[in-house]
Amino acid sequence: MAEPISFSTPDPTVRELLATHPQLTLDVQCGLMMEGVPLSAIADEVGTPCWVMSAGTLRARAQRLSGAMMQAGLSVSSHFAVKANDHLAILKILAKAGLGADVVSAGELLRARRAGIPASRIVFSGVGKTEAELRLALAEGIAQVNVESAEELEILSALAVECRREMTVLLRVNPDVDAGTHAKITTGVAGNKFGVPWDEALALYRHAAGLPGIRAAGYAMHIGSQILAAAPFRAAYARLAALVRATREAGLAVSAVDCGGGLGICYRDEGEGSPDVWAGVIRAELGDLDVRLAIEPGRWIAAPAGVLLSTVVLRKAVTGEAPFIVLDAAMNDLLRPSLYDAWHGIVPLSPRDAVAAAETATIVGPVCESGDTFAQERVLPRLERGARVAVLDTGAYGAVMSSTYNARPLAAEVLVDGGRWSVIRPRQSVEALWAGETIPDWIKHPA
Ligand SMILES: Cc1ncc(COP(=O)(O)O)c(C=O)c1O
Numbered sequence: 001m002a003e004p005i006s007f008s009t010p011d012p013t014v015r016e017l018l019a020t021h022p023q024l025t026l027d028v029q030c031g032l033m034m035e036g037v038p039l040s041a042i043a044d045e046v047g048t049p050c051w052v053m054s055a056g057t058l059r060a061r062a063q064r065l066s067g068a069m070m071q072a073g074l075s076v077s078s079h080f081a082v083k084a085n086d087h088l089a090i091l092k093i094l095a096k097a098g099l100g101a102d103v104v105s106a107g108e109l110l111r112a113r114r115a116g117i118p119a120s121r122i123v124f125s126g127v128g129k130t131e132a133e134l135r136l137a138l139a140e141g142i143a144q145v146n147v148e149s150a151e152e153l154e155i156l157s158a159l160a161v162e163c164r165r166e167m168t169v170l171l172r173v174n175p176d177v178d179a180g181t182h183a184k185i186t187t188g189v190a191g192n193k194f195g196v197p198w199d200e201a202l203a204l205y206r207h208a209a210g211l212p213g214i215r216a217a218g219y220a221m222h223i224g225s226q227i228l229a230a231a232p233f234r235a236a237y238a239r240l241a242a243l244v245r246a247t248r249e250a251g252l253a254v255s256a257v258d259c260g261g262g263l264g265i266c267y268r269d270e271g272e273g274s275p276d277v278w279a280g281v282i283r284a285e286l287g288d289l290d291v292r293l294a295i296e297p298g299r300w301i302a303a304p305a306g307v308l309l310s311t312v313v314l315r316k317a318v319t320g321e322a323p324f325i326v327l328d329a330a331m332n333d334l335l336r337p338s339l340y341d342a343w344h345g346i347v348p349l350s351p352r353d354a355v356a357a358a359e360t361a362t363i364v365g366p367v368c369e370s371g372d373t374f375a376q377e378r379v380l381p382r383l384e385r386g387a388r389v390a391v392l393d394t395g396a397y398g399a400v401m402s403s404t405y406n407a408r409p410l411a412a413e414v415l416v417d418g419g420r421w422s423v424i425r426p427r428q429s430v431e432a433l434w435a436g437e438t439i440p441d442w443i444k445h446p447a
């Protein structure tokens with residue numbers, strides 16, 4: 001019989017991870033804890049797979065970010081990138097912490113409004129806003145639309161005139177700066193679909209300033225996500241500052257600059273993006289422009305606040321190779337490893353989930369895709385059938401990117417807040433999967 005691993009001296013793979021994840025603690029008896037709540041108790045009651053979010057971590061990180069901006073002497077509006085986590089409870093917590101919303105669809109706009117975020121604190125980004133979405137933005141009277149092309153500008157102007165409204169517009173500029181992140185989440189190099197090429201931006205801004213229904217107020221930028229170094233931000237903001245100065249020299253007013261989001265977190269051992277460094281770069285490059293400054297953080301605030309709980313369905317031995325550990329969570333729940341080869345920490349929930357010393361194993365989901373792999377040949381405490389684990393840093397781009405592929409219902413969602421916790425979205429039923437589907441009569445009853 002294997003000796004249980006002592007959680008008072010946890011396995012080094014677990015210890016190293018938890019050293020960079022202070023939002024989670026380890027209790028000798030109860031195992032992994034979030035805000036004093038044993039995650040195994042949530043798994044017992046709600047079952048797995050199950051997303052768990054920490055309200056306290058969300059609040060602390062939102063405060064840490066705005067504190068860093070203030071410390072740098074900046075007055076910056078923060079608009080949470082709703083795409084990172086659009087649950088109403090999460091948006092409500094962040095709204096109460098003083099954040100507005102950066103939205104990219106009518107659905108996100110309406111979610112933000114539903115969560116109580118005032119229209120005056122909502123900005124609308126995105127490369128392909130439909131006419132219906134722009135009409136909604138005008139009708140709601142949101143703070144600003146970040147326009148991404150000459151074509152969008154014309155459409156918005158015509159709609160604003162038709163609706164007898166005026167919309168504040170920031171032109172999203174593509175600075176052609178490599179954010180040094182994964183190619184699929186890089187948005188600010190030439191060839192990306194996002195924004196207006198920076199050397200064409202002034203001409204378009206001049207045009208915008210003369211269009212009816214449009215109030216050209218400034219420029220926006222977002223160069224990518226999971227950015228850990230200061231250099232890409234510095235290079236991009238320097239281009240933005242030069243553009244603001246050139247625009248003013250051309251006799252046009254500029255009153256606002258939106259710096260985008262993108263600050264990265266520590267998934268493994270890479271260290272996390274520093275809010276102080278980010279604030280310092282904004283201050284150095286844009287601080288003396290006398291403009292309203294804004295940021296659009298998503299991942300940095302929400303990712304470390306969440307975990308995905310899962311159970312080992314079975315161990316599959318492969319002669320001469322690392323065994324497969326098949327979880328009940330899959331790529332339909334957490335897509336990031338399949339889509340970006342993203343690394344997420346995996347930690348046993350309690351001492352009884354990790355009964356033997358570490359081994360090398362490949363952690364997969366049950367979906368019929370070879371890409372449904374959470375971790376390739378990872379050294380982890382040995383996980384037996386029925387063992388439960390937490391997949392870390394899934395509070396951003398986790399539940400929001402889920403699908404029901406392979407007819408797998410959406411997982412339950414739980415919110416922990418101090419000692420309390422509550423299910424904030426029950427597990428989807430199997431029946432709900434086909435609830436909206438109909439079979440035409442001519443197929444049901446062929447003549
Ligand atoms: C326009 C825009 N703003 C903000 C964000 C948020 O980025 P992050 O979650 O990396 O902070 C994104 C996503 O990358 C985005 O596309």
Ligand SMILES: N[C@@H](CCCC[NH3+])C(=O)O
Pocket residue numbers: 083185187225226336340396397
């Ligand atoms: N979905 C990406 C981030 C993309 C951000 C959207 N521009 C991720 O999970 O890392």
